[in-house]
Structure formats: structure tokens, C-alpha cells
Amino acid sequence: MIRDTQSNALRTLRYDVPASLVVFLVAVPLSLGIAMASGAPLAAGLIAAVVGGIVAGALGGSAVQVSGPAAGLALIVADLVQTYGWRATCMITLFAGAVQLLLGIFRVARAALAVSPAVVHGMLAGVGVVIALSQLHVVLGGKPQHGAIANLIELPAQIADKHSHGVAVGMITIAVLAVWSRMPRHVKAVPAPLAALVAAALAAWVFDWDVTRVDLSGSFTELTFPVLPQGDWHMVVGAVLLVALLAGVESLLCCVAIDSLHKGPRCDLDTELTGQGVANMVSGALCGLPVAGVIVRSTANVKAGGRSRASTILHGVWVLLFAVGLGWSIKLIPMEALAALLVFIGVQMVNLGHVRKVHGHGEVPVYILTMLGVIVLGLAEGVLAGLALAAVLALRRLTWVTVNVRPEDDGHYHATISGSLTFLGVPRLTHELRAIPAGASVDLDLNIDFMDNAAFEAIHNWRVDHERLGGTVDIDDVHDEWYAMAASGARMFPAKTPPRAPDRWWLPWAHRRRRSQPPSALVPEQSGPTEEECRLTAGAREFHRRTAPLVRPIFEGLARRQQPSHLFITCADSRIVPSLITASGPGDLFTVRNIGNLVPRRGAEPHDDSVVAAIEYATQVLGVRTITVCGHSGCGAMAGLLSGGVQAGSMPGLRRWLRHGNHSLARFIDNEGDGQDTGPLDRLCRLNVQQQLANLRTYRRVDEQVRAGELELVGLYFDIGTARVHMLPPLPASYSVKT
Template sequence: MDTQSNVLTALRHDVPASLVVFLVAVPLSLGIAVASGAPLAAGLIAAIVGGVVAGLFGGSAVQVSGPAAGLSLVVADLVHTYGWRATCVITLLAGVVQLMLGAFRAARVALAVSPAVIHGMLAGVGVVIALSQLHVVLGGSPQSAAIDNLLELPAQVVNLHNHAAAVGLITIGVLLVWRWLPRGVRLVPGPLAALLLASTAAAVFGWDVTRVDLPDDLLRWTPPVLPAGDWHGILAAVMLVALLAGVESLLCSVAIDGQHDGPRTDLDRELRGQGLGNIVSGLLGGLPIAGVIVRSTTNVQAGARSRWSAVLHGVWVLVFVLSFGWAIRLIPLEALAALLAFIGLQMINLGHVRKVHGHGEVPVYMITLAGVVVLGLAEGVLFGLALAVLLALRRLTWVSVHVRQEPGDRRHVTISGSLTFLGVPRLTDELRAIPPGVPVDLDLNIDFMDNAAFEALHSWRLKHERSGGSVDIDELHDEWYSLAAGGNRMFPAKTPPKAHERWWLPWAHRRRRRGSAVPEQGGPAECELTVGAREFHRRAAPRMRPIFTELAHKQQPTHLFITCADSRIVPTLITASGPGDLFVVRNIGNLVPRYGSRPHDDSVSAAIEYATQVLGVRTITVCGHSGCGAMAGLLSGGEKAGSLPGLRRWLRHGNHSLARFIQSDSDGSDTGPLDRLCRVNVMQQLENLRTHRKVAEQVAAGSLELVGLYFDIPSARVHILPNPLAAAAVPTGALVRAEEGP
């Protein structure tokens, strides 16, 4: 039965997806072969092998492998240095290295390379490709170095060849506008459409262009030959191809895993599959292969469910070469060059820049990019890795010392980070500024302390206490100071961080030392709620009792806050609000049933009526979140609701959100359809609120604001969504603090 189900899945999903990927793969493979200075057949062979061999034996269900633009500079240099047939041997040996690394389960180590280096490398390669291929588009010949290509570009523009430039402009123009055309037209991939239209125009108008030179004996096998020269350089080339192709494939696998709901990638198996593919590709005379993000993303978006889509795409390329190889000879080289230039510019992904900017790694990205463009691929990667290591060491030795004066001339000092000899100068400067004789509360929130730092801190403490002051040390992390002061052996490295006992942490993170709740005298384990209530009575209640005493007689919230029942959404936490600020309504999917809708719901309507007519709230906020299960249920057409009839009935209130999502275009962000629906749903619920008469009247009178919030769980960020229905775009009070907080 399982076999029959797999066959039906392949026929329904994987076969159509494989055809789409095949249409994308053929022009890209030809273009990458041109950029690599290799025979055109090498790109097609690599596409076939990448699909069939890496698809069958790799560890990813939907990743598609083939010739990668990111390796084209390396291959071009190898072809120039050793010749094409010798480059095939280097590809074969690189596959052997990848196979061995996969056998020794080294795939996870490859992921230790900073993504900023990889993205910077790919962007640099994209710049070099674009600069070189623009010369071909303009009818000239590229120079050997990127800087030379840049300097020669103005002269090339002045002396451009009209026919070649026309073909290039048609190709780039089609690629630019293709994404904006109707969905039915876009069933034909943009690269294929661009080459078809450019080739047709060149043939119809009889333009003087250079055609693709594809030999008649395309699949005739020519054995590779051993490279001649310094074996140190050859070995370095083998390792470079193996590592670059391997890391690019593994990072692609991780990225693609986030785009589908199927099985996760077995990274070691994927590395072994890539190694086997490169062995076969090198033996048959193909380019080095790697997992390719463009084809893999296309595969997922086309609905692929298993590895058979990648395998079949390789089969279709083989069938095309055997049956329609003559059609390739109609393609102008200038069109392929324009396609490559466009792909090169797309490799400069601004989304990657935003991601590395959030982690302070833009210098690594820029140094790698500049190094690849100015010096070369290997040099750029080495410079990027070196800078990434230096920044990592700087972060590991970062220390923060904050001194705050409190009533009674008391000082509260908080030291955070890693206390090493590098931080001793700053530490001693801050501590010496504390007046002698004053009481000091010292919080150590550190994850490492070496002997130099301990000596500096301990000496200051003894001196301060001799001056008549007191030092009360509280270690919020590991007991580095206590162990050192007691003469105990220190840990040789950082220990896993222990969570602070803070109210906002989940229960599992606050078990520090006490472990799980222990049953008394053989009784049942104590409930976490009971433990939490006792902790509230002991720690929070004495400080908060005056607030609750004041609130005991009447509540006066200013906001009605409608959000999802998801346990990860804590309204008071993400809005920096306290008791009495928010009147909260929670339900599955933060839905607001339209007035008079079916199935009828009185709960949300009653809360809206009470909040607007009795409590007099000034703002109604609808807060959605990323990865919402209710929205996933809507996208699945109710399938994910399973045998939950109540949930299926409730989700009918989300049908307007689903319809709005279907009618709207993508916002161009990197988010998937689920999170886009989560945002659309918030805006739809704001519109649903206006179907309640009192809400509509108060909004029109300007006494009530409607606000949409979206909480991105992985990044812990609260976003204010645009709401044309609200009287004001941004509310005051707690919601502004929420925007500034996470």
C-alpha cells in the first residue's frame, strides 16, 4: 500500500515539479558552463548527474543539485591553469574527499563556516560574473580580472555592437518583467522564456550574433587526464572545490528544510551523495556539482514531495540532449551572457545583508565580497574567515560593567560577559571609580573567569572592604568567583549557561539546582502551577501587593487586546504592560467573528461590547504571530484540523482571511505563505471589528483606535502592521514600548 501511495505521490506532485525544474536547469547549466570556460556539454552533464546521482543518493528530499554559479570562478581558474580534462580529475578527487568527509560524519563541521562568508563569497562571485558577461552582452571580450572589466566597461559601452546588445537587452528585459506577468504566463520559467524570445528575435531579424557551438558528438566520452604541475597546488584545488561545493550544498539543504514540511535532510548522507555525484560528473566530463538554491526553491514551489522530482529532472535533461540537442545551437551566446549577468546580480541578495546586519557581521560580508572581486575567490574567502574569527574572539571576550547609584549611597554593580585578562583594564577602571567605604551589591552574570580577572576582582574587593565598605556578591550564572576564592579547581572552559530565576522564563528554565518537583512520601509529583504560585507568594506578591490593593475595587484598562491562545504569546511581556493595562481576549487564531456570522459566537462579541461600552477602552489591538497553527489549518483546507469538529467550525471565521490572502500578491519578503497569511489575518480581523456597530461608531468619532500587531516568535520582535482603517497608525502607551522593546 505504501508503494502504491509513493507512486501516486510521484505522479501527482513530483513529475510536474520535475518538468518545471528541468526547464530552469537547461539554460542555467549552459550559462554556467560558459562562465566557467568549460565545454557547454559539461554543464548539461553536470545537470544530469546532479539530478540522477545526487538526487538518488543524497540526504535531502527536495534539494536539486547541478552546476553552481558560485563555483564558476574556481573552475575557470582551474581550466586556465590545468586544462579542461585535468579539471575533470580535480572534480573527481574533490568528490572522493566529500565522500570521505561524509563517511566520517563531518557534515556538521562544515556548517561552522560563517554564513556571512558564504553569502559574501557568492555576492563577490556574482559581481565578477556580471562584470565579465556584460562585455559579452555588449559585443566585446571580457578581461581576466574584475577590476579590468570594470575599467574597460565605459569604452565597451561607447563601442557597443548593436545586434549583440539588442539580444542582451531583450534577455535582461524579459527576466526583469517576467515576475510581474500573470500567473498563467509565468508557468514558463523566466530564463527559458528569455532565451526563447532572444533567439527568436535574432533569427527573425537576421542579426549578426554568435551562436552556441555544440558538438555533434555531444555525449562522446573523453577520458580525463591527470593534471600536470605542482602537486601542492593541485591538492589545494581539490580541497577548495570539495569544501566550497560541500558547504554550499549543506547550507542550501538547511535553507530548503525551512521551506517544506517533509523529512529533514540527513547532512552526512547529503555530503556523501554530493561526493558520489562529483566523482561521476568528473569521470564523465561534467562540471563540479553542488546543491543549487534557485533550482531547489523552484522544486519546492512547484510542489515536489520526494527525491524523485530531482531524479526525473536529470532524466528530462538527458532526453532533451539526445532528442533536441540541435535546438541549443540556435541560442546566441550574447543571450546566455545576459542571463549570466542577471544571475550574477541576483547573487547579491539584500536579504542576506539584512540578516548578517542583525548579527553584526556586515564587515565579514563586505570584506569577503571585496576580496573575491579584487584579489580572487580563495583570497576573499580566507580574508572573510579571518575577520569572522577575530570578531568571534572579540565577542567571546566582551565584558560589560554597569554601576548604578541607589538610595543610601549604595552602589549596584552588574558585570556581564566573559571575564578574561583582556577585560581587566576596563573592569579595574570602573571599580576604582566607586567611592571607598560605600556598600556594594555586585551581580556577576558571567560565563567565564580566568585567573587574571579573578585576581583583579578579588584584590579590589579586599581593598574596598579594608576601607570600611562592604561587597555582597551574587553570582547569577556559574559560581566562578566562589570556586576560585575557595581554592577549588576551575572548569577548563565555558559551562552551559544556567537560566536566571526570573518571572518571564518558562518553568523548564527555572528549575535551577532544585531539579524537577519531587513527590513527597510517595505522593504524586507537585504541579508546576502550585510551585509557581508558591514562588509568586514568596518573591513577587510582597512587592506587587500595593498595586493589586489599588486595583482591587475597579479595573480601568485602556486596551482591549485580542490575541491567539498559543502558549508562546505572553501579552504583558511583549507589550511591557502590567496588571490593569490590558483587557485580554484569547482564542484559536486571534479571530474576530463578523457581527451576525455563523456559527454564532457570543464570547468575543461580549468582550467587545463590555470593553467599548463599559470599560471605555481607547484601543483595540489584534495581535497575530508567526507559525500560527490555526492559519496552517486554513491553508490546508481544514485537513490539519483532523477529527476536531469544534475546531473546524471555529476556523470558518477565518475564511475571509483566506480569501483576502488568495487575492493579494506576495509582499516580496522572504517569509513563506503561512506567515504571510498570519499577517493578512490580523488586518482582516481589524476589518471584522468594524462590522460591530459600536466599534464602527467610536472609530468614526475618533475615540477608538484599531491596531494590528504581529509577533515574530524566532526573532522575538513585535511589528506594528499598517492599518488604513485605523484613525492613527501608532498607538500610545504600552504598545509603543512594545515596539521599542524586543
């Protein structure tokens, strides 16, 4: 216990204290600027920074996220201040915190992640444009207009007007911010906002410029309390919900983003939302700005080495001490410098990286509409417009149907319908299906995850009409039996169901869902076919329908010649699938299979030319570069060797063949093992692979190519129980076996 406490204290001193100082230096100028953009008292920004650091940091669910006043909420706060006044806005913030607290208690935080990031990024971009346009007027010596469009219209006249010293202060601030990222690393240790404000303040003091100063006198000694908003309570409730949801969503998305930047404990979203709610209640009660998780300060915390919530809490403590003890120094900061800082922040909020991300998912229209809606209509209206468009696009994707009709060489038609079959896709569906010529034989694959009655009626009516005109239609449900169930009158579930895993070629027949297959030209007329024969012919038919069209171009190239790179010698055991365990495809492996993956030595008895012929053809004609011998666990041939031929019983051919494994058995007797095996049989199975590699060297041509570096011999061992492939080294060159 004492050791853990000491370890935590040392970690805090080493990592969290320095990180908290960096975040503090970033937070002070940003908090003042956001308060200015919100139309609130400047002290409200510092109050929110203190509360966000101490309260949200202590009660939240993230170890490294830093909370405080957020630029994304500046517009809505400014609108609330204009409508209800500052003290009533603080009460709205308090109520919004209570809503967040309830949402966190009822554990609905993850629902906020359902909001499209394109809407959030578009909202932040729109807020950035509005803030930049309004504060640019302050930099130029004027006053911001009411609304982004009005600011844009008045901007040319403002630029042409006579400018004061404040313009120079603003230009210095923006210049420092722009070049700071290119400064040497030890210089960049000072946060860019702090460096920019210090440079602007020094320039104004040295040249004695006439600028407007920040004044916090009396802000912390004159206590004020929030009051109830006056007006339509419907609008007040809407404002409370808007602040709660926007601040909550921004905090939770920031949590998710920050989790990808550090290796510490992951964020608990419900706990984080609860902590944000308490922080907003406290901030509102103390007449501070709304609190939310802030990506800039959180990123600075992680990059500065913050590892626990101690850095977040300490940054709030430093802000509090600064405001109480050094608040007088803030009056040295020109207001025009804060406005220029906000212009720069606003421009940075239009992040082109976000545009590239949403572009890959086709959500740029959502981003643009949200951004333009925030700029032209307002924050709430822009967000609602973006959410509406995102919902429409999602509905379109969910109901989009793809119909692919392809004629085959034999006159058949292969049609595939993919997607969600609803009434919205019926026009396209019927148009594509009715384009198939009358009388044609059609294989129709339904690769769908939902089908409503309108879509079923469209497919079924087309099938009836097509067969009435002499055609044939074979319908195959790839996933759930949507068509078969609807045709039988079974109840269809209205919601989507997770698709079952489609049949895979590598699954055993017993593991695959069996379908009733209609007669095929592949099945010869016979009486009483066996189950295995039915499976083989059904499998061949399945290959023709699904796999052959995909691999036909490959086999067309392989039809002229083969160029395998490996000779693969393995056991005939049915559990060994060479292409599966080596992830190889057609034309890669020249394969030899026999009982026990044995390679008879040159001149060995009983004489066998089958393996020798394959080795000669592979090395002298095909020019393979590798010969691989692959054994496996639980090999029956090796069990027969260990039994001295007893298990071979009345199988003389097997007993004669197993004589080629005598050298493996001798090596087994001559070695005690290295502890990597799980028993005698497993050890013999492994040693047998190594012995067969040695047997390959008894052939002169193989040995010459190996010595010349033209051929490589590789040993593999497949552990069936764990489905793992192990590499086995060849025998030492000095090893010899007594025979």
C-alpha cells in the same frame, strides 16, 4: 505493499512528474550559462545537470533538493581551467568528490554549518559581481578581461565602442527576465530563463541578426577523460579541498534553507554530503562541471509541487534525453543571450535580503569584506578573509564584558558584571570598579559564564583594596560559583560551562540553590530564628537586591491608587499562586483567599462579612469588570465536605466554615457528572466552583451588574498535577438546589 507502491506511483505522476519538467526547463539554460561563465565546454554544464539530478538525487539526503552546476563555483572552475586545463580540472572535481564522500562517511557534515552565513552570502555576492562584469563584455560584443577590476576599468571603453547585433539580443534577454515576474500567473508557468532565451533566439532569427551561436556538435560523441594536474602538488591539494568544501557548504546550506519550504522528511546532512561526493566523482569522470545543491532549482522544484526525490531524478533524465535527442536545437541560442542571462543571474546574487539579515546580527562587515575580497583578490582569498573577520568578531563577542554600576538611594552601590571575564576585559573591568567611591557598600553580582585568573585577580584585588579603605563588598555569583571556587583554590575548568538556570521567584524554596547570606538590616536580632523565618528574610533581601529595582517604577505608579480589573476568589491552598497561573502582575488582581474558595450566600449562617466586604469594595469602589472563582484539584475543604465533617476533627471553626459548602455538596449529590472528572473528589471540586458563581448572584448589586452586562463571572479550575487551567461554565439560570 502493493497499495503503497500504487500510492507512490500516483503521487509521482501527480506531483513529481510536472515538477521535474519545470526544473528541467530551468536547468538547461542555467547549466549552459554556468558552463560558459566557467570557461568550460558547454556540454560540461549539461553533464553536471544530468549527474546532479540522477546520482545526487538518488543518493542524497534531501527529498527535494536539486543538484547541478552552481554559479557560486564558476569563478574557481574558471581559474582552475586557466591554470591546469579543462581535463585536469575534471580530475580535481573527481578528487573533490572523493573528499566529500569521506567527510560524509565520517559524519562531519554538520561542521559545515559552523561557517558564518555572512561569509557564504558575501562569497555568492562577490561571485555574482565578477560574473556580471565579465559577461557584460560579451553582451557588448567584446571579450572579458582577466579579473573583475580589469573588467571594470575596460567597461567604459567597451560601452563607447561600436556594438553589434549581439547587444540587441542581450538587451532583449535582460528585458524579458526583468518583466517576467510581473506577467500573469499562467504566463509565468514558463520559467523566466527559458522564455528569455526563446525570445532572444526568435528575434535573432526573424531579423537575421549576426550573432554567435551555441555549438554542441560532437560534444557527447567524442569521449574525453580527465588527466592528472601538472604542477605543485600543494596547490593541487589546495584546489581539491577548496572545491570540496565550497561545494559541500553550499549544498548543505541549501539543504537547510529548502527544509523550511516543504513539509516532507527533513534532510540527512551526512547522507547528502555523501551523495554529493559520489555525484562529483561521476561528473568529474565524465568531464562535467562540479556539482552542488542549487537554491534556484530546488526552490522551483518545491514551488512546482515536487514531493520526493523522483522529481529530482526525472529532471536529470529529461536533461539527458534533451541533450542526446534535441541537442541540435541549442545551436539556435545566441551566445550573447546566454551572457545576458549570466549578467542577470550575477546581479540577483547580490541579495539585499541577505544584507538585512546579517545586519541584524552585526555581520555586515563580514559580508562586505568577503564580497570585496572575492572581487579584488579571488574566491579563495575572499572567503579566507571573511572567515578570519567572522572569527575575530566572534572572539570579541565571546570576550565582551559589560559592567553596570548604579548608586542606590541609601548610599549603597549595585554593580553587575555580565559576559565572559577574561584578561581582555580586565582594563574595562578595573576602570569601572575603581570609579566606585572609597568606603561605599557595594553589592556585586557576577552574571558570568567564565572567569580566567587575570579577571579573578582584578576583582579580588579591587575588593581587598576597597574593604581596606573602609568599604564593604558583597559578591554574589548568579550562575556557577566562579569567584567562590577561585577564592577557595578549587580547580577552574578552562572551557565555558553551561550556566545553571538562575533562581526564579516562582520556584519553591526547596527547589532553589541556597546561598549563605550575610547579616542584613532586615533580620532582627533574635535567638534561634526558625528556618522559615530565615527563608522569608533572605527572600525579602533577595527581592530588594534583584527584583525591587526592576519593579520600582511600577509600584511608584501604583502607590497613588489601585485599579484592578478582576476580583479573584481562590483557595488558601499553598499550591495555588494566582499571579503565576494567570500571568498577571502587580495591580491586576484584587484577591480574596479562604479555605475552599467559598462565597457565603446572602444571609447564610454562620454569618461572615469578610468575603462580602471584598465583593462590595471590588464592585462598588474599584469597579472591577470580572469576578473569578478559582478552585483546584485535591482540595482539602471539599474532601472535608465529602467526609461529612469527619476530617475536620476537633476544628470547630473549620466545621462551621464548611457549612457554606453545603450547596456544593447538594449539587454533587443531585448530579451524576459528565465524565470529565477523575473521581468523586475531583467532581465536587469542579461543581463547587460553579456553585460559588451561583452564590455570587444572590447579592443584588452583583446580579444587577451581571444582567446589565457590566460584570462577568468566570469559573477556573486548576489541575495541580498537570499544571493546567480549565474554564468552567456557570450554572444554568434555571438550576436550583434543594436546601
